[in-house]
Amino acid sequence: MEVPPPEELKQPLVVPYKLLMGPGPSNPPPRVMNALTHPILGHMHEEMFQIMDDIKKGIQYVFQTKSKLTLALSASGHSGMEAIFSNLIEPGDRVLVLVNGYWGQRASDIAKRHGAQVKTLVQIGDTFSIITIDNAIQTFRPKLLFIIHGETSTGVCQPLEGIGEITKRYNCLLAVDTVASLAAVPFKMDAWKIDVAYTGSQKMLQAPAGITPIAFSDRAQHVIFTRKSEVPVYYVDMKILGRQWGCFDSSRTYHHTTCSSLLYALREALALAVEEGLENRIEKQKFCAQKLYEGLQNLGFEFYVEEEYKRLPSVTTVKVPQGINSNEVVAYVMKKFHIDIQGGLGPTAGKVFRIGIMGYNTTPEKVAIVLEALKDALHNCRKSKF
Amino acid sequence: MEVPPPEELKQPLVVPYKLLMGPGPSNPPPRVMNALTHPILGHMHEEMFQIMDDIKKGIQYVFQTKSKLTLALSASGHSGMEAIFSNLIEPGDRVLVLVNGYWGQRASDIAKRHGAQVKTLVQIGDTFSIITIDNAIQTFRPKLLFIIHGETSTGVCQPLEGIGEITKRYNCLLAVDTVASLAAVPFKMDAWKIDVAYTGSQKMLQAPAGITPIAFSDRAQHVIFTRKSEVPVYYVDMKILGRQWGCFDSSRTYHHTTCSSLLYALREALALAVEEGLENRIEKQKFCAQKLYEGLQNLGFEFYVEEEYKRLPSVTTVKVPQGINSNEVVAYVMKKFHIDIQGGLGPTAGKVFRIGIMGYNTTPEKVAIVLEALKDALHNCRKSKF
Numbered sequence: 020m021e022v023p024p025p026e027e028l029k030q031p032l033v034v035p036y037k038l039l040m041g042p043g044p045s046n047p048p049p050r051v052m053n054a055l056t057h058p059i060l061g062h063m064h065e066e067m068f069q070i071m072d073d074i075k076k077g078i079q080y081v082f083q084t085k086s087k088l089t090l091a092l093s094a095s096g097h098s099g100m101e102a103i104f105s106n107l108i109e110p111g112d113r114v115l116v117l118v119n120g121y122w123g124q125r126a127s128d129i130a131k132r133h134g135a136q137v138k139t140l141v142q143i144g145d146t147f148s149i150i151t152i153d154n155a156i157q158t159f160r161p162k163l164l165f166i167i168h169g170e171t172s173t174g175v176c177q178p179l180e181g182i183g184e185i186t187k188r189y190n191c192l193l194a195v196d197t198v199a200s201l202a203a204v205p206f207k208m209d210a211w212k213i214d215v216a217y218t219g220s221q222k223m224l225q226a227p228a229g230i231t232p233i234a235f236s237d238r239a240q241h242v243i244f245t246r247k248s249e250v251p252v253y254y255v256d257m258k259i260l261g262r263q264w265g266c267f268d269s270s271r272t273y274h275h276t277t278c279s280s281l282l283y284a285l286r287e288a289l290a291l292a293v294e295e296g297l298e299n300r301i302e303k304q305k306f307c308a309q310k311l312y313e314g315l316q317n318l319g320f321e322f323y324v325e326e327e328y329k330r331l332p333s334v335t336t337v338k339v340p341q342g343i344n345s346n347e348v349v350a351y352v353m354k355k356f357h358i359d360i361q362g363g364l365g366p367t368a369g370k371v372f373r374i375g376i377m378g379y380n381t382t383p384e385k386v387a388i389v390l391e392a393l394k395d396a397l398h399n400c401r402k403s404k405f
Numbered sequence: 406m407e408v409p410p411p412e413e414l415k416q417p418l419v420v421p422y423k424l425l426m427g428p429g430p431s432n433p434p435p436r437v438m439n440a441l442t443h444p445i446l447g448h449m450h451e452e453m454f455q456i457m458d459d460i461k462k463g464i465q466y467v468f469q470t471k472s473k474l475t476l477a478l479s480a481s482g483h484s485g486m487e488a489i490f491s492n493l494i495e496p497g498d499r500v501l502v503l504v505n506g507y508w509g510q511r512a513s514d515i516a517k518r519h520g521a522q523v524k525t526l527v528q529i530g531d532t533f534s535i536i537t538i539d540n541a542i543q544t545f546r547p548k549l550l551f552i553i554h555g556e557t558s559t560g561v562c563q564p565l566e567g568i569g570e571i572t573k574r575y576n577c578l579l580a581v582d583t584v585a586s587l588a589a590v591p592f593k594m595d596a597w598k599i600d601v602a603y604t605g606s607q608k609m610l611q612a613p614a615g616i617t618p619i620a621f622s623d624r625a626q627h628v629i630f631t632r633k634s635e636v637p638v639y640y641v642d643m644k645i646l647g648r649q650w651g652c653f654d655s656s657r658t659y660h661h662t663t664c665s666s667l668l669y670a671l672r673e674a675l676a677l678a679v680e681e682g683l684e685n686r687i688e689k690q691k692f693c694a695q696k697l698y699e700g701l702q703n704l705g706f707e708f709y710v711e712e713e714y715k716r717l718p719s720v721t722t723v724k725v726p727q728g729i730n731s732n733e734v735v736a737y738v739m740k741k742f743h744i745d746i747q748g749g750l751g752p753t754a755g756k757v758f759r760i761g762i763m764g765y766n767t768t769p770e771k772v773a774i775v776l777e778a779l780k781d782a783l784h785n786c787r788k789s790k791f
Contacts, residue, residue, distance in 0.1 A: 022468075028466075034456075044662060055441040066421060133637065254487050276607060
């Protein structure tokens with residue numbers, strides 16, 4: 020053997036427990052983690068199809084949609100962006116992206132890679148008004164409007180109600196990234212006339228990362244089936260993938276080998292959402308976010324998103340106080356308390372702390388723990404500077 | 406709520422155990438399944454980077470390569486194809502694909518979607534000679550030659566030695582799909598001058614599906630960094646993804662949220678390969694395949710790939726005997742014995758049975774079990790016809 024067996028792999032795997040209070044992933048509950056260990060099933064087994072059907076129903080519930088073309092992509096959250104542009108956009112098509120942070124920037128990057136003419140409206144850390152959106156659509160006449168509902172880099176939550184009516188008026192598709200917002204705030208795909216939405220598994224849904232719920236409206240489905248060119252990315256080609264998921268009135272055909280372990284975990288995560296009820300979960304989120312806001316204010320933090328109604332209750336951003344190095348605080352909290360909080364990302368890098376309360380960690384106790392840790396960190400990290 | 410909580414998700418999740426003796430996935434060993442339940446880590450945590458480094462070393466060992474640009478894609482095996490064409494091919498580039506079954510057909514489909522001029526050499530169920538390959542490259546002058554090492558749809562194993570020398574002579578990149586062959590037969594990425602290779606996690610490597618080891622040679626890396634157009638698929642853009650995996654001499658930057666559970670499982674699967682040793686595993690595979698061949702011959706089966714040296718030892722294809730319906734046999738074996746074997750796929754649909762011996766199931770005992778089941782099925786399914 021030219022390349023000998025590496026010594027590192029002769030050592031045991033050691034994974035410490037950490038309390039994940041950043042912008043995701045979060046710690047899943049035991050029922051979800053246990054589901055990972057169920058025996059592997061083949062991707063075309065009857066029992067697997069049953070589980071996939073359960074998942075489809077669960078996604079329809081959490082998205083509040085009756086869309087038939089509903090499934091989970093075997094990839095991490097941002098693959099949802101890739102799936103949207105790959106399926107709905109052809110070279111030369113116009114795309115309007117509302118950018119209020121890092122994820123809007125990435126969406127615009129991916130749309131360009133798919134040959135779209137991209138126009139962005141940029142308001143980092145703020146929301147967009149209906150009038151701004153209406154004007155932009157009227158002028159630019161995009162085929163698709165892309166919105167990040169909950170922007171984890173800035174902690175902004177973009178209101179969605181009323182936008183669907185505008186896009187319909189101009190025959191524009193409405194695409195929404197709900198990776199960090201779903202099940203934290205209300206979301207009604209059908210009632211709000213949204214054409215395609217996806218979410219993250221590893222945040223409010225409390226499953227591991229790597230599996231991405233997505234749903235396309237009938238209108239979006241029609242666009243896919245009448246497009247002129249082939250979908251460029253086979254891995255997310257809904258015409259083929261939808262057949263494996265039994266989304267069309269045709270027999271199931273093979274597209275790819277799904278990860279049954281992740282599907283079990285997602286199924287159980289969705290079952291927990293059903294058990295708890297979306298309304299209750301959203302109520303709990305609001306309550307815990309309030310507790311966090313109060314605590315952060317008491318510690319003297321200033322909010323990056325000043326107006327409370329514009330804040331995403333799952334990820335709170337506060338400004339890094341004068342005389343404090345954000346990296347130092349993040350490292351301190353990790354080292355001393357084994358708690359994950361994060362600094363900024365993209366446009367907020369170095370400027371904010373991002374504190375997440377998600378899924379299984381959405382409890383007043385966890386909020387109290389992270390506040391205690393921050394208090395200690397502020398005290399000790401400030402001290403070290405003077 | 407317009408879409409009420411679905412009743413199906415109020416039922417408990419039930420997953421039966423099945424012995425997976427088809428073309429993959431296979432049953433992972435307990436150590437790998439247990440690894441799935443370790444606590445979730447953030448994708449940018451130090452401990453995660455350590456595990457990713459271990460994985461990189463493990464992939465370098467099983468591929469026998471020193472390539473720096475070595476990592477695991479957060480997606481199922483065929484995403485390896487997408488990564489190859491997306492990173493190495495620009496519109497108009499020429500690609501030559503050796504098609505000896507379904508997977509070669511898919512590779513050619515994906516290459517076309519990426520704008521390549523594709524030429525295929527087709528020999529379903531057979532291997533290609535060095536002379537055929539040399540002539541085709543000399544005439545067509547492709548930028549990249551794509552080969553399926555182990556074709557699960559037909560059970561053919563394409564010899565690779567000597568091809569790298571030819572491709573180098575014509576300044577052509579050599580890409581190899583080892584999804585079903587790696588760790589079943591020898592594979593030497595560097596010694597055989599292969600520029601890019603990927604494999605499946607859920608087959609010989611004995612991990613769950615959904616995480617795909619891939620490595621690019623320095624030559625391939627150079628092509629990626631000097632291409633004119635942007636890599637069209639962000640999700641597999643090696644220039645960015647490679648930074649998260651620490652493949653370049655630069656600090657790590659975020660690309661996507663990895664699934665830590667799958668990375669733990671892959672790490673342990675690679676540790677088992679190190680522990681056992683590649684040579685021993687390949688020897689064991691040969692031994693078990695021999696046992697299977699003998700047993701199938703005793704049952705009166707004819708091999709789809711007549712010459713034994715052309716067979717892939719992890720997936721054996723035998724012709725469906727006269728008077729037998731392959732679907733009936735597959736269903737019978739599943740129903741009575743809870744064993745997964747498969748019928749044909751693509752060009753072999755309805756024509757063959759595909760019996761896999763992979764990873765943890767590569768034992769003489771498992772071979773004996775599947776042979777017993779087949780014997781019973783042949784007897785009972787034939788009887789039902791007359």
